[in-house]
Amino acid sequence: MPTMLEVSGLGHTYKTKDGVHNAIGDVSFTVNAGELVCVVGPSGCGKSTLLRTISGLITPTVGEVLLHGDPVRGVPADLAVVFQDYSRSLFPWLSVQRNVEFPLRTRVSARAERRERAREALEWVGLSAAGGKYPWQLSGGMQQRVAIARALASRPSLLLMDEPFASVDAQTRFELEDLLLRVRAEHDSTVLLVTHDIDESVYLGDRVLVLSKSPGSITTDLDVNLPDERDQITTRASSEFVELRSEVARLLHGGEPATRPSPSVPDTAANDRFLAAERAETHSTSDT
Numbered sequence: 627m628p629t630m631l632e633v634s635g636l637g638h639t640y641k642t643k644d645g646v647h648n649a650i651g652d653v654s655f656t657v658n659a660g661e662l663v664c665v666v667g668p669s670g671c672g673k674s675t676l677l678r679t680i681s682g683l684i685t686p687t688v689g690e691v692l693l694h695g696d697p698v699r700g701v702p703a704d705l706a707v708v709f710q711d712y713s714r715s716l717f718p719w720l721s722v723q724r725n726v727e728f729p730l731r732t733r734v735s736a737r738a739e740r741r742e743r744a745r746e747a748l749e750w751v752g753l754s755a756a757g758g759k760y761p762w763q764l765s766g767g768m769q770q771r772v773a774i775a776r777a778l779a780s781r782p783s784l785l786l787m788d789e790p791f792a793s794v795d796a797q798t799r800f801e802l803e804d805l806l807l808r809v810r811a812e813h814d815s816t817v818l819l820v821t822h823d824i825d826e827s828v829y830l831g832d833r834v835l836v837l838s839k840s841p842g843s844i845t846t847d848l849d850v851n852l853p854d855e856r857d858q859i860t861t862r863a864s865s866e867f868v869e870l871r872s873e874v875a876r877l878l879h880g881g882e883p884a885t886r887p888s889p890s891v892p893d894t895a896a897n898d899r900f901l902a903a904e905r906a907e908t909h910s911t912s913d914t
């Protein structure tokens with residue numbers, strides 16, 4: 627499989643009012659086309675910063691990100707991001723169908739085709755009947771499915787997901803994990819997903835990248851040798867799964883004294899800038 631994403635010597639230091647904060651140490655890895663790679667790490671180790679640098683939302687202090695060989699400078703057109711907070715990702719004044727259509731405006735000139743692509747993406751996530759509703763009329767899990775459909779509708783080369791299932795209840799989380807596995811198998815998607823949930827990383831991933839504590843660097847790149855067909859009951863009960871999740875837990879915590887992680891400052895500013903730009907555009911266009 628060709629390399630889709632190549633991250634080399636990536637590091638990021640934030641400027642703060644007290645000086646500087648080194649959020650990512652020295653991170654290098656690749657993701658091949660069609661792979662689903664999970665990133666796990668302790669709280670505050672720089673997982674979200676890593677995703678933001680890969681998506682072009684922030685420029686890394688050092689290192690390089692290549693998407694199918696091209697350097698990432700700004701958000702690439704063929705990259706989509708799903709954030710944890712679906713309530714801020716969707717536009718409440720647009721119907722579900724229009725929300726999914728919206729990012730296609732700059733890529734697909736014919737409106738009929740935009741409609742068709744959005745209809746198709748809603749079908750992929752099992753929401754064919756919800757196109758005419760508004761986001762606030764849907765449950766949290768359904769809203770996150772809309773956000774996933776919106777990301778998939780543009781047929782991105784790379785789908786980045788930042789704790790995408792962290793804001794829904796446990797049962798919905800399992801359903802959304804299975805939905806992601808199904809959709810990615812059906813459409814050969816390439817996915818990089820950040821999670822703090824060890825079990826989720828093993829259940830979803832073809833590989834798990836384990837980050838050290840802050841400033842994060844990759845300590846292990848673990849192959850997940852589970853069958854492609856996964857099931858919430860039997861896969862999680864299998865001895866291979868239990869061994870892998872213990873291994874990831876050991877890598878994350880092994881040898882470390884049991885200390886409380888320092889509280890992380892969630893950087894919602896970059897997400898907000900991304901979303902604000904899209905919001906501004908919805909208001910400045912006439913046919914939405």
Ligand SMILES: Nc1ncnc2c1ncn2[C@@H]1O[C@H](COP(=O)(O)OP(=O)(O)OP(=O)(O)O)[C@@H](O)[C@H]1O
Pocket residue numbers: 640641642647648649667668669670671672673674675676822840889890891892893895
């Ligand atoms: N805009 C910012 N300015 C200064 N420091 C920041 C900024 N954004 C994040 N940080 C700090 O950088 C470090 C890494 O943050 P990041 O959100 O990337 O970690 P994370 O691993 O995703 O955390 P969590 O698991 O808690 O979501 C943290 O110590 C955080 O406080």
